[in-house]
Amino acid sequence: MSYDKAAEERLSELVSAFICHASGHLPDDVRKRLSEMAEVENEGFAPEIYNVMKKNMEMADKLGRPSCQDTGIPQFFARVGTKFPFLDEIEPALIDAVKKATERAPLRHNAVEVFDEYNTGNNIGHKVPWIDWELVQDSDQLELYFYMAGGGCSLPGMAKVLMPLEGYEGIAKAVFDQMTTYGVNACPPCLVGIGIAGSAEVAAKLSKKALLRPVGSHNENPKAAQMEKDFEEGLNSIGLGPGGFGGKLSVMGVNIEQAARHPATLAMGLSTACWAHRRAGIRISPDFTYDFFTHKGVTL
C-alpha cells in the first residue's frame, strides 16, 4: 500500500490536540490522588501549597495554558497493533504533532542537541521526540502514551546494577537515598517508578514504564504489590510534604515493573514524576475515533 499522506495529517492533528490538552490538564488518577493528599495535609506550609497547586490547575484549564512552564522533553510510548493500517505514517505524524503543539500550546523549547549544544527551537531533535515501540498482536488499535519529561523531575533518575547479595534492601536504599536528596527538588509529591531487571538499561526503561501505570494501581505479582505498598509507606513516613517543605506524606505512590534478571545481577532503575505528572494515554482506531482513557470525557 502506498503512503497515506491524508492519514498522516489526521493522525498528527489528533495527536497535536492530545498533546496540547495533556500540557494543561493532569490525568484523572493524579488529580484524584492530589486531592486525597491535600485532605490529609493540614499542618505547616502544606495546606497553602496545595491551595496554590489547585488554583494553578484551575487557571491552566480556564486560560488554556500549559500548567507548568517546563513542558519537558516530549516522549511517546506506542503500543502498536500489528493490524493498525497506518504503520508507516505513525512516526512522521508524531514528529509533526510535536511541532504543531509546540506552537499551539505553546510548549517551551526544550530540545538541546548534544555535542553541538544548541536549542533546536521546536522540540524536535536527534531522536526527539523519543519514541518507544511495542507490538500488540491481533489488534488494529494504536495505543499511545505521551509523557512530558521535565528537568526537575528527571534529575532524580538513575540506574545501577547491584550484586544479588545486596538484595532488594539495596534497591530500597538507593531509592530512599535519591528521594530524600534529589527527590526534594523534583516538585513533590512525586510518583516513584522503579524497574528491576538484569541490566541497567532494561531496569531504567521499566522504571519509566512504571510511571505510565495509574496512580494507585498495583503490580500483578503479589510480592511486588506488597513491596510497592511498603515503599510507599516508608517514603511517606519521611514526610517530605508538598514542595519538600515537610508534611505528613511524601509520594503519590510507588509503581514497580520487572523483567527476569540474570542470576549474578540485580539491576534497578528509578524514574520520578513530579506532582504535575503530565502523562496522557489514548487508544486510536483505524477510523481515527479514539478513547482518551487517562482524561475521561474529554473531546479533542
Place this chain on the structure above:
Amino acid sequence: MSTFYFTTPVSDEDIRKVHIGDVIYLTGDITTGRDDVHIRVVNGGKDSPVDLKGKAIFHAGPIMKKISAEGEPDKYKVISVGPTTSMRMEKAEAEFLKATGTKIIIGKGGMGPKTTQGCVDNCAIHTIFPGGCAVVAAEECVDVEGVEWLDLGMPEAMWKLKAENFGPLIVSIDSYGNNLIENNKVEFQSKKEAALEGLKGKLDFMH
C-alpha cells in the same frame, strides 16, 4: 511564621525583618535569570544589563509570547513562568549577589552553604515559589517591561517582569545564615534511616 508585603527596591532594613519560614508577597521588579545569566555575570565578568539593586532575581525559564504586531516595538506576555532548581546556581550565586546588589532570590528547592554565606554578606534572602504553579505565577506578573540577553534563548534570557503581590514566597535562607531546607534535609535523613530499618525483613525475597 509572619507574612510580609514588600515593594522593590527592598531595603536592608526590610530584609533584616525576615526569617526562614516567613512568607513574602512581592510587588515591583522581578527579573528572570538562571544558568547562562549567572555564567555571563560571574564567570564572564559582564555587567548585568538590568539594574538589580534592591530587586529580585527569579530562577526561571519562562514560556513567553510576543504580542506586538509586525513593525511595532516588541511587546511580550508571560504565558507560563515558574521556579527552576536553584541549586544549579549555587556555584555562582554569592558572587552574583555581590556583583549586582540583588536582595531577593526566587527559586525552587534549597541552596547550599556558599549562597547562605552570600546572603549574610550581602544582606539578601533566598525564597521559594511553589514548583509547578507556573500559571499562577504568570498571572501575578502583570507586565513585561522588556528583555535583555535574548541571544541566550527564550528560557535563559533576562525577562524584566512587573509583579503584583507575587507569592507565596517562602523564605528558605535569611540574612542571618539560617537555611530552612538544610534543616529539613537533616530531619529527612534521620527519618529515612528509620524507614529503611522498618523495611528490614520485608524484602527477603531471595531466601
